[in-house]
Amino acid sequence: MRFVRLSKLAIATLLFAAPALSHAQDSAAPVQAPAAHATEKAGPPDFITPHISDGSKIDIPSFSMADNFTREIELPKWAPVQIGPLTLDLSPTKHVVMISIAGLLCMLTLILAARSQARSALTGKPPKGFANGIEAMVLYIRNEVILPNVGHHGEGFVPFLLTVFFFILFCNLLGLIPYGATATSNISVTATLAVVSFLVIEIAGMRALGFGYIKTIVYWPSDMPLSIKLPITFIMTPVELLGKFTKPVALAIRLFANMIAGHVVILALISIVFTFGLWAVAPFPVLAATGIMMLELFVAFLQAFVFCLLVSVFIGQLREGAH
Amino acid sequence: MRRIALNTFALSLIASPLLAQEGEAASKPGLLALQGGLMFWTLVIFVLVFLVLKSFAFGPITKAVADREQALLDAIEAAKKDRDDAAKLLAEHRAAIEAARGEAQRFIAEARAQAEKMKSDMLEQTHAQQAELLERARRDIESEKTKAIDELRREAIDLALAGASKVIEKNLDDAQNRKLVESYLSSIK
Numbered sequence: 179m180r181f182v183r184l185s186k187l188a189i190a191t192l193l194f195a196a197p198a199l200s201h202a203q204d205s206a207a208p209v210q211a212p213a214a215h216a217t218e219k220a221g222p223p224d225f226i227t228p229h230i231s232d233g234s235k236i237d238i239p240s241f242s243m244a245d246n247f248t249r250e251i252e253l254p255k256w257a258p259v260q261i262g263p264l265t266l267d268l269s270p271t272k273h274v275v276m277i278s279i280a281g282l283l284c285m286l287t288l289i290l291a292a293r294s295q296a297r298s299a300l301t302g303k304p305p306k307g308f309a310n311g312i313e314a315m316v317l318y319i320r321n322e323v324i325l326p327n328v329g330h331h332g333e334g335f336v337p338f339l340l341t342v343f344f345f346i347l348f349c350n351l352l353g354l355i356p357y358g359a360t361a362t363s364n365i366s367v368t369a370t371l372a373v374v375s376f377l378v379i380e381i382a383g384m385r386a387l388g389f390g391y392i393k394t395i396v397y398w399p400s401d402m403p404l405s406i407k408l409p410i411t412f413i414m415t416p417v418e419l420l421g422k423f424t425k426p427v428a429l430a431i432r433l434f435a436n437m438i439a440g441h442v443v444i445l446a447l448i449s450i451v452f453t454f455g456l457w458a459v460a461p462f463p464v465l466a467a468t469g470i471m472m473l474e475l476f477v478a479f480l481q482a483f484v485f486c487l488l489v490s491v492f493i494g495q496l497r498e499g500a501h
Numbered sequence: 502m503r504r505i506a507l508n509t510f511a512l513s514l515i516a517s518p519l520l521a522q523e524g525e526a527a528s529k530p531g532l533l534a535l536q537g538g539l540m541f542w543t544l545v546i547f548v549l550v551f552l553v554l555k556s557f558a559f560g561p562i563t564k565a566v567a568d569r570e571q572a573l574l575d576a577i578e579a580a581k582k583d584r585d586d587a588a589k590l591l592a593e594h595r596a597a598i599e600a601a602r603g604e605a606q607r608f609i610a611e612a613r614a615q616a617e618k619m620k621s622d623m624l625e626q627t628h629a630q631q632a633e634l635l636e637r638a639r640r641d642i643e644s645e646k647t648k649a650i651d652e653l654r655r656e657a658i659d660l661a662l663a664g665a666s667k668v669i670e671k672n673l674d675d676a677q678n679r680k681l682v683e684s685y686l687s688s689i690k
Contacts (some may be wrong), residue, residue, distance in 0.1 A: 208630045227532070231532055232536065232539060264537060265537070266538050267536075267537065267538040271538070273539055277542060277543055278542075281549065281550040282545045284550055284554070285550060285553050288557075288558035288562075289553070289558050289568045291558070292557065292559070292560075292561035292562045292565070293561065295565035295566075296564070299564075299568040299569055299572075312562075313562055316559065316562050316563075337554065337555040337559045337560075338551060338555075340559055341547070341550055341554050341559075345550055345551075361543075363531070364535045364539065365535060365541075366534075366609075367535070367539060367543045369535060369542050370543040371547065398533065412686045438532070471662070477651065
C-alpha cells in the first residue's frame, strides 16, 4: 500500500516536471533555441529558468508520448498601451493566466463555502464538510492572526487580509499541480501585492494617527533639548523613511524567493536523472523530489500565512505607534 | 547606524537586478525584473478578487458564524429555561402529590371517625330500642297482670256471691250485697 502511494506521488512529481522537460527539449533543439544563447553557453541546456520565469506560452496536458505529454499554447500578443510616460505591455502571459485561474478558484471556493454555510445557518442544520474546513481557516486567520495583531477596530481589515491570504495560497498551490506555474514566484506579482499592502498599511496608519502620522517619519523626541533633538532628527528621519519601505520590499522578496526556491530544487533534483542518463539513478532524485514537494505544499500555506501575518503586524504596529 | 547600513545594503540588493537589467537592456529580462503588464494584471485581478470576496464570501461566512453562535446561545438559553420550567413543574407536582396524600389521609380519618360515630350511634339506638322494648314488655306484662288480677277479682266476687247466695239463700238485695262484699274486699286488699 505504502509503495503504491509513494509511486503515485513520484508519478505526480514527474508530471509536474513534464512541461519543464519539454522545455528542455525545446531549448536543446537547435532550431528553436536563440542562436546566441545556445552557442555561448556550452553544456546541458538550462530548462529551469524558463520553467520558473514568465512566458508568453502556457502548457496544457497532451496525451501523446511524442509531445512529452505537454502541448504549448501561444497566448495572444497585444500592442503595448501608452499611459502617460509608461508603456505597458498588457498581453496575457503564463503568470497572468495563472493569477486569473487562482483568482477564479479563490472566488469559487470561498463563495461556495460561504453559500453553503449561509444555507445551513438559514435552515438550522449543522454545517458540514468542505465548507466547514474553509470556515475553520477563515476563522483561524481572522481570530488568531488578524484581530489580535491589528488591534482595535481590526474588523475593517479582515476582508483585505483574508483575501491576501487566500489569493497567495491559491497562487502558491497552482504551482504545485502538473502544468501549473507559480505566479507568486514572479517578483512582479509579489511586488504588486507588497505595494498594495504597503498602501493599506500606510493609509491605515494615517487614518488612525491623523496628523500624528508625520511623527512616524520625522523623528522628533520631545523630551530632549533642541541641540540633541535636531541632529537626531536629521539622522533618524531617513532611517524611519527607509524602514517604511523595507517592509514591503521584504514581503515581496520573501514570498518570491520562497516560492522560487522549492521549484528550483525540485527541478534540479529531477534533472539529475537526465544529467546521468541512467535509469538506475532515477529512484533517488524522484523520491527526494517527492519529499521536497511535500515541503513545498507546507511552504505554500506557510508563506501565505506569513504574508498575511506580517501585514497584520505592520498595520498594528503603525497604528499603535502614537500611543 | 547599523540599520542605515543594513537598509542601504538591502535596497542596493533589491535594486541590483534592476540596475543590472539597465546594463544589459537588450538581453532578455532576468528573474528579478519587474514587468509592468503583469503587475497591472495582478493589481486588477487582486482588487477584483478582493471586492468579490468581500461582499460575497467573507461577509456571509462571518454572518453565518455569528448566526450560529447566536443560535447556540439561544438554544442554551432555551434549554436553561426549559430546565427551570421542568424543575418548577416537578416541584408543583410534588406539592400536588403531597397535598393529595394529605387529603386522602384526611378523608380516611374522616371516614374512620364517621364510621366510629355511626357505630356508636347504632349501638346507642339499639340499646334504646332494646330498653324501650323491654319497657313496653314490662308495661304490657304489668297491664296484663292488673287486668288478670281485676278479672280474677271479679271472678272471685262472682264466685263468692254465687257461693254466698247459695249459702245464705236469703233474699238479699243483690246490689247492696255486692257493695258490701266489694267494700270488704277492698278492705282486705
